[in-house]
Amino acid sequence: MRRPLLLLTAITFVTWTGTRMTAVALPLVALAETGGAWATGLVGGMAGLPLLTVGWWGRGLRDRLTSGRALAVVMAVNAAGLAIVPVAALAGRIGAVTLCASGLVTGAAGALLGPAQRALVADLADGYVDGGGRAGSARWLAWQDLAHRVSMVFAPPAGAWLVVAWGVRPLLWCESLVVALAASVMLAVPAARRDGQDPADGQDPSVGAAAGVSAPAVVRSRPQIATGVLMAGVGGLCWFGFTLGLAVLGVQHGRPGVLIAAGVSAYGIASVATSLLVPLVIHRLPRAPLMVASWIVLGATFVLLPGAAPSVAGISALAAVAGAATPWGNAALSSLISEQTTGAERRAAFTAQTVLHSGGSSLGLLVGGALIGFAGVGPVLVATGCAQVLAGVAGALWLRGAAARSGRTTGKIRLPLPSGAGGRRRPSSASRPGAG
Numbered sequence: 001m002r003r004p005l006l007l008l009t010a011i012t013f014v015t016w017t018g019t020r021m022t023a024v025a026l027p028l029v030a031l032a033e034t035g036g037a038w039a040t041g042l043v044g045g046m047a048g049l050p051l052l053t054v055g056w057w058g059r060g061l062r063d064r065l066t067s068g069r070a071l072a073v074v075m076a077v078n079a080a081g082l083a084i085v086p087v088a089a090l091a092g093r094i095g096a097v098t099l100c101a102s103g104l105v106t107g108a109a110g111a112l113l114g115p116a117q118r119a120l121v122a123d124l125a126d127g128y129v130d131g132g133g134r135a136g137s138a139r140w141l142a143w144q145d146l147a148h149r150v151s152m153v154f155a156p157p158a159g160a161w162l163v164v165a166w167g168v169r170p171l172l173w174c175e176s177l178v179v180a181l182a183a184s185v186m187l188a189v190p191a192a193r194r195d196g197q198d199p200a201d202g203q204d205p206s207v208g209a210a211a212g213v214s215a216p217a218v219v220r221s222r223p224q225i226a227t228g229v230l231m232a233g234v235g236g237l238c239w240f241g242f243t244l245g246l247a248v249l250g251v252q253h254g255r256p257g258v259l260i261a262a263g264v265s266a267y268g269i270a271s272v273a274t275s276l277l278v279p280l281v282i283h284r285l286p287r288a289p290l291m292v293a294s295w296i297v298l299g300a301t302f303v304l305l306p307g308a309a310p311s312v313a314g315i316s317a318l319a320a321v322a323g324a325a326t327p328w329g330n331a332a333l334s335s336l337i338s339e340q341t342t343g344a345e346r347r348a349a350f351t352a353q354t355v356l357h358s359g360g361s362s363l364g365l366l367v368g369g370a371l372i373g374f375a376g377v378g379p380v381l382v383a384t385g386c387a388q389v390l391a392g393v394a395g396a397l398w399l400r401g402a403a404a405r406s407g408r409t410t411g412k413i414r415l416p417l418p419s420g421a422g423g424r425r426r427p428s429s430a431s432r433p434g435a436g
Helices: 002-034 037-057 068-091 096-130 137-165 168-186 215-220 223-238 240-252 258-284 287-308 312-340 343-375 377-410
Strands: none
Touching: 002 068, 002 096, 002 137, 002 168, 037 096, 037 343, 068 096, 068 168, 096 137, 096 312, 096 343, 137 168, 137 258, 137 312, 215 223, 215 343, 223 287, 223 312, 223 343, 223 377, 240 258, 240 287, 240 312, 240 343, 240 377, 258 312, 287 312, 287 377, 312 343, 343 377
16 A cells, blocks of 8 residues: 555655646746736636635535546546647647636646545555554655645746746646656556455445535534634635735835745745654644644744844744744644545545635735735735634634533543554544544
């Protein structure tokens, strides 16, 4: 079971690298071919629509994405979506329709792939532990997050360099081919094993799974997961305060581009460095307190950013603290989902996490510029930071109340147990809401 998990981690790195390089190349193609700056955001904007609505249109599809073969089909669709723009460029017919089509196809594939890959990693890690492996789902999900974060730091500058060295169109062709190759490698990843089932028998694990599981219902029934997902949603919504805020802050202090470059670089390096540590210790740490602390620290750095400007060292230090805090919260939430859910409910919970966090980020970027223009960058940074701190405090109070109510009902408070190196808890479908 270890080999498929390593393959999934490598595929995560490759696909996210391609996605981030595409984000560099596509606006340049749109600008060169259409001559209008308005077209540069069409692909990214249209890609956000499937993500925000995946809970509706993807509800039946996600229950089928339980094997490498099923994920390979979605990845092949993603590769085809990436190829739309370079194919149209060959014919000299790049326009708004072409860009929108590419965005919709790649957005739909990405909305399905992210949660499905995390759920499959957790499923295969469960089987790995059952077979005597030492690393449980929490650690494998943390390794996957590390692959994601390395691509976040490595891919954009690599994409910019390749645009200069190769040109935009060859880079887009290369990315399409790389994703197609990753899809072929995904075929080697087996289906996850259900309890008591050997994957070698060829039966699809999704057979007999609860059809059409509601993501909101799954999240609501588990207070710890609900708290983490809501805090992630608030964090995603407020993220524009960091990116847009630092960009505007630099302009106001006569250092355009300097503060945002320093902040993003420090954040990325610190998050990668922390992500190297997280898989080694996450199985020993309490989930809910770690999750709450992560978002409170992140929000506090936002509040302090206006006071640190225009010092590059001050901005870099605060951004590094934010980057070091974020992986812990993400790992804790992924661990809770993998430990408290299985099967269709697990895929639904990961989908809810993706929709609220990534969808919140898209919505924040959509309205963030107008908010900064209306209220000013300093007040907006303080407000977005306070919102994250308050979300963390409210989450802690909510979890404390839920634990107290559970204790009165059962005669004792049941605390979450981290999945240890040699075993894990597997909840039944009728497990008590919030248990674990």
